[in-house]
Amino acid sequence: MKAKNQRLVLIMVAVVAMLGAVLLAMSGLKDQAAYFYAPSDVLKSPPALDRPVRLGGMVRKGSLKKLADGVSVRFIVEDEAHAIPVQFKGILPDLFREGSGVVAEGRFLNNQQFVADNILAKHDERYMPPQMAGDQHKTGRVS
Amino acid sequence: MNQWHFVIAAYALSIPVLAWVVIASFVAMRRAEKAVDELKRGTS
Amino acid sequence: MHAYANPARFLKIARPLTHWFGWIGGLLLLLCVGWGVFAGPADYLQGETVRIMYIHVPAAWLGMAGWSGIAIASAMQLIWRHPLAGIAARACALPGAVFAALCLATGSIWGRPTWGTWWEWDGRLTSMLVLFFLYLAYMALASAEQEADGEAGGEGRMTAIFGLVGAINLPIIHYSVLWWRTLHQGQSISLMKGSSIDGSMLWPLLGAAVGASLLFGAVVLMRMRAELARTKLEMRMRRLAAS
Structure with missing residues (x-):
């Protein structure tokens, strides 16, 4: 050769x-x-309660509620299989929407409760002008 | 905060940086090729 | 292919190409960015900040394309030992690094209003930052090795090996959003599945990407011509000194 x-x-x-x-x-x-836990990961392998983690998923439609103190909110983060309620005190990012992706930084109180000290809006890969969007943006997938 | 501020910031950064890399490369090329030409003329 | 690897023949083609690539690329980039920024629509969710994409996405592609160029040229240099391949590889480094840096900077500016953060250590962002550092290391290594070779006229083989090995970061960047959960959104444009970007934004984006690519090509050609001229100059000086 x-x-x-x-x-x-x-x-x-x-x-x-x-x-x-x-x-x-x-x-x-x-x-x-993985940058964040999905709700169904929490079922499979419960996270440590004492260290900060990120929880990511879709904000369930109709789940966003303002609490009595005026600055705290509650909403539910879900994926295909599981849902976890999240509590957060502070200012939500502009892109935070029900039915849209979100990443919450904070810690689990227990398997069923998450307290966030920071919220990031997760954008999806679809880009379109508002007049076209209609109600398409109400569904989405976080993988 | 106005979203346009972020758009303007992004382009105010990108355009000068791109212009710099194009112009700097062009000037370096010009200078080197000119030096070769001059040397050629000087020796032949 | 070897026919084009002859420096004299290369220059004959490169001289007119540099002009064409530079002017057409620059104008196309400006035109399409202007089209997208001033005439294009806002996004249904992101609003006006979507307009940053017309520079961010081409910058990301070219940052990665730059290293692909380095890797391919380095492989050709190592296999066929042709000096022109090494020159081409080194010429890709600076424009590639600039585009990678622009991608990171514009992405950060976009992330603040969209995600609510300037920077997060997710898979996509981190691997792109690694690419930028690889460019810096490559440039440092290339200049150090050329200096060390100096009189010996070495081929820069260490640089070429580094350029080849560094290419492993490219599939990591590409697949980071598919395989790992990241804050960065998934792929919007794919050869197999088409695009999830509406046409009114996609066309200016593709135009800007073509323009930026041509401009990138022009810069690479300029840097190759500069290095060829410098080598020629050095050889003549040495001959003059000897006689």
Whole structure:
């Protein structure tokens, strides 16, 4: 084999090996690298109660309620399988909507109750002018 | 806060940075090619 | 392909291309960004901030395309030992780094009003930041190695290997939003599934991406021509000094 071809094969093998290693590592890290917990993860593996975590999902329609003190809100974060009530005191981001994605930073009081100290609105991948949106934006998926 | 402020900030940052990289690369190229031309003329 | 790897022949093609790419790319980018920003619609959820996408998305693509260019050129350099490939790889570094930085900066400016945060350490944001640091490391390594080789006229093989290995970050960036839960939204445009961006925003976006790509090409050509001229200059100086 000519030296040139040898180098070609060597580099191709190296690239394939690197690619394989990365794909393997990424799928292995799938759970650790997740930026937030989904409500159904909480069922599968209950999170530690004493450390800050993020909870992400869709805000259930009609679940947003202002509490008596005027600054606290309550709403329900849900995915396909499970729902968790969240309590938050502070200013919600502009893009926070019922039926839209949200990531709450805070901690679990127990398996059924989450207290957030920060709320991030999660945007989805759909972009369209308002007149077209109609009621399409009422559904969405957080994976 | 007005959303337009963020849009303006994004472009106020991007346009000068892009202009800088294009102009800097162009000037560097011009200078190097000119030096080669001058040297060629000087020696031949 | 080797026919085009001859520097003289390369220059003959590169000279007119630099102008065409530069002017057409620059005008197209300005035109399409202006179209999107001033004539395009606001988004149903994001409102006006969606207009940042016309620079953010092309910058993200080109930041990644820049490293793809480095990786492909580096592989060609390592396999065929052609110096022009090495020059091409190094020429991609600065424009790639600039686009990666613009992607991070404009994304941060977009994130504040949209998500409610300037920065979060989620998979997409972090892997993009890593790409930017890889560019910085690549440029430092390239200049250090060229300096060390100096008189010897080395090929910059360490730089090429680094360029090739660094490409493993590209699939991580791409798949980060598919495989990991991230704050960053999923993919909007895909070759298989089409686009979830409405046409009134998609066309200016694609136009801006083509324009930015041409501009990127022009910058790469300029930097390649500059390095070729510098090499030529050095060789002549050395010959003059010897005679």
